[in-house]
Amino acid sequence: MRNVLPVLTVLLVIVGIWYAAAIWMNSAWTIDRADGPLTFSEIVSDTMSQDRPRLPAPHQVWAEFQKTVFDTKVTSKRSLVFHGWITLSSTLAGFALGTVTGILMAVGIVYSRPVSMSLMPWAIISQTIPIVALAPMIIVVLASLGVDGRAVPKAIISAYLCYFPVLVGMVKGLKSPDAMQLDLMKTWSATGWQSFWRLRFPSSVPYLFTSLKVGIAAALVGTIVGELPTGAVRGLGARILIGDQFGNPMMIWSALIAAAVLAGVLVTVVSVMQTVAMKRMGFAR
Amino acid sequence: MSVIEAKKLELTFQTNDGPVHALADVNLEIGKGDFVSFIGPSGCGKTTFLRCIAGLETPTGGTLSVNGMTADEARRSRAYGYVFQAAGLYPWRTIAGNVRLPLEIMGYPKAEMSDRVARVLELVELSGFEKKYPWQLSGGMQQRASIARALAFDADILLMDEPFGALDEIVRDHLNEQLLSLWARTEKTIAFVTHSIPEAVYLSTKIVVMSPRPGRITDVIDSSLPKERPLDIRDSKEFLEIAHRVREGLRAGHAYDE
Numbered sequence: 001m002r003n004v005l006p007v008l009t010v011l012l013v014i015v016g017i018w019y020a021a022a023i024w025m026n027s028a029w030t031i032d033r034a035d036g037p038l039t040f041s042e043i044v045s046d047t048m049s050q051d052r053p054r055l056p057a058p059h060q061v062w063a064e065f066q067k068t069v070f071d072t073k074v075t076s077k078r079s080l081v082f083h084g085w086i087t088l089s090s091t092l093a094g095f096a097l098g099t100v101t102g103i104l105m106a107v108g109i110v111y112s113r114p115v116s117m118s119l120m121p122w123a124i125i126s127q128t129i130p131i132v133a134l135a136p137m138i139i140v141v142l143a144s145l146g147v148d149g150r151a152v153p154k155a156i157i158s159a160y161l162c163y164f165p166v167l168v169g170m171v172k173g174l175k176s177p178d179a180m181q182l183d184l185m186k187t188w189s190a191t192g193w194q195s196f197w198r199l200r201f202p203s204s205v206p207y208l209f210t211s212l213k214v215g216i217a218a219a220l221v222g223t224i225v226g227e228l229p230t231g232a233v234r235g236l237g238a239r240i241l242i243g244d245q246f247g248n249p250m251m252i253w254s255a256l257i258a259a260a261v262l263a264g265v266l267v268t269v270v271s272v273m274q275t276v277a278m279k280r281m282g283f284a285r
Numbered sequence: 286m287s288v289i290e291a292k293k294l295e296l297t298f299q300t301n302d303g304p305v306h307a308l309a310d311v312n313l314e315i316g317k318g319d320f321v322s323f324i325g326p327s328g329c330g331k332t333t334f335l336r337c338i339a340g341l342e343t344p345t346g347g348t349l350s351v352n353g354m355t356a357d358e359a360r361r362s363r364a365y366g367y368v369f370q371a372a373g374l375y376p377w378r379t380i381a382g383n384v385r386l387p388l389e390i391m392g393y394p395k396a397e398m399s400d401r402v403a404r405v406l407e408l409v410e411l412s413g414f415e416k417k418y419p420w421q422l423s424g425g426m427q428q429r430a431s432i433a434r435a436l437a438f439d440a441d442i443l444l445m446d447e448p449f450g451a452l453d454e455i456v457r458d459h460l461n462e463q464l465l466s467l468w469a470r471t472e473k474t475i476a477f478v479t480h481s482i483p484e485a486v487y488l489s490t491k492i493v494v495m496s497p498r499p500g501r502i503t504d505v506i507d508s509s510l511p512k513e514r515p516l517d518i519r520d521s522k523e524f525l526e527i528a529h530r531v532r533e534g535l536r537a538g539h540a541y542d543e
């Protein structure tokens with residue numbers, strides 16, 4: 001209960017600001033159309049119910065959200081659940097791919113100096129290239145290689161954003177055992193494999209989970225960006241794009257809300273897994 | 286027969302600020318079943334010497350044999366157990382799991398592992414704590430678990446680097462008593478680094494006094510105390526005489542500084 005109150009307060013404040021912004025941003029259109037002078041309450045009531053508002057009011061978005069989430073069959077192309085599922089499955093694929101890539105690269109970097117010297121700069125450069133510029137190229141290149149559909153390129157774009165936090169966290173985590181613990185392994189003449197599985201990897205688990213929380217959010221962003229370039233018709237990103245093309249702000253905003261809800265759920269799931277794992281591994285008391 | 290033998294041992298670290306002579310002309314023989322304490326001010330090379338014996342550091346001169354082999358061969362034949370100042374238990378393993386760790390690494394059969402874990406935990410008086418996690422134990426108990434871990438496999442040398450340095454006096458007294466009885470029962474050869482004169486005198490059959498810059502041995506005292514040592518032996522005349530000689534040795538080492 002104590003956690004809910006601050007969250008609700010923030011939510012209320014956001015909704016309040018949102019309404020104020022909607023009135024402010026939509027009033028120009030109201031005043032343009034009017035024949036004569038309008039009272040303040042006339043302006044307000046008009047800004048709340050325009051068909052193509054600059055900024056739809058929360059209740060308009062909620063109505064659209066309700067319609068496309070609860071009142072539409074989930075198999076329908078108009079259902080946000082359908083599009084959310086497309087985005088989710090792609091996000092999970094990208095997350096898995098990115099996590100595995102990040103961990104493997106971290107292992108290489110920690111164990112081999114040449115790998116570290118050659119890989120790390122590229123990993124950093126990879127994150128300085130705007131993904132929006134890269135995404136269409138990945139789609140085109142993969143299409144020319146004969147990969148059908150959007151699922152694979154989307155997962156790759158998603159993994160591209162997701163692997164980096166995992167890489168950075170895991171390098172730190174795998175390096176976290178101190179000299180004494182490594183020396184102890186040496187006194188038992190443990191093999192590299194044994195030191196990895198019994199010391200380095202378990203020590204890195206807290207770092208891994210922290211990275212996974214960032215990684216899953218990044219994977220979702222990557223997937224949505226992968227759904228934006230023209231041609232996509234499925235997924236939350238595509239809904240945002242189509243809403244924009246057809247001048248339907250309610251569609252854009254309800255897709256955005258769906259993406260936010262999805263992000264919240266995904267990060268929460270990883271957090272819960274983290275809490276459970278930390279408890280069971282004795283890191284948390 | 287000597288278990289550890291150092292002749293003209295020398296170790297110079299090359300650092301950015303120039304060479305550091307951590308050990309110079311160290312000659313020492315440790316016999317089987319000896320309890321040897323190393324005492325001296327910080328930076329006199331106690332840890333370095335222990336690490337050389339453990340094969341964790343490579344001397345730059347002289348010879349060192351452990352169990353008749355080079356230190357590195359001895360390390361690979363798992364000749365010793367090493368106890369650090371910090372217990373360094375894995376938080377994700379239970380006490381039993383921690384003690385079992387070296388046994389897993391050395392590939393002991395499953396059934397034998399649990400026998401050994403039970404036996405060494407009894408030796409350090411931690412029976413009944415098998416399923417506890419490290420954070421559920423006090424500092425002294427954690428250190429006892431780390432000693433059990435070093436004893437779990439059949440190394441007949443125990444190297445201990447200020448194992449009780451971070452513990453309070455009362456716990457320390459108790460652990461010292463326990464360590465002596467453990468040593469008597471297991472007949473291990475123990476090399477023990479300490480800062481405390483009473484601790485060194487109480488525990489040892491041989492006390493090695495060291496001094497810094499360069500790290501070297503200034504005195505080796507063979508203790509005349511009996512093997513059976515109740516805590517109140519520390520008030521005996523003999524004990525105080527040995528302690529006095531250690532103190533003199535430490536002071537003589539320091540004279541070079543002034």
Ligand SMILES: Nc1ncnc2c1ncn2[C@@H]1O[C@H](COP(=O)(O)OP(=O)(O)O)[C@@H](O)[C@H]1O
Pocket residue numbers: 298299300305306307325326327328329330331332333334500
């Ligand atoms: N890895 C190292 N590199 C450089 N100098 C070292 C290293 N280890 C120890 N030393 C130096 O060697 C000397 C002896 O250190 P140490 O054996 O740790 O002393 P003690 O354990 O008696 O306090 C010190 O001057 C220390 O700074």
Ligand SMILES: [Mg+2]
Pocket residue numbers: 331332333
């Ligand atoms: Mg030291």
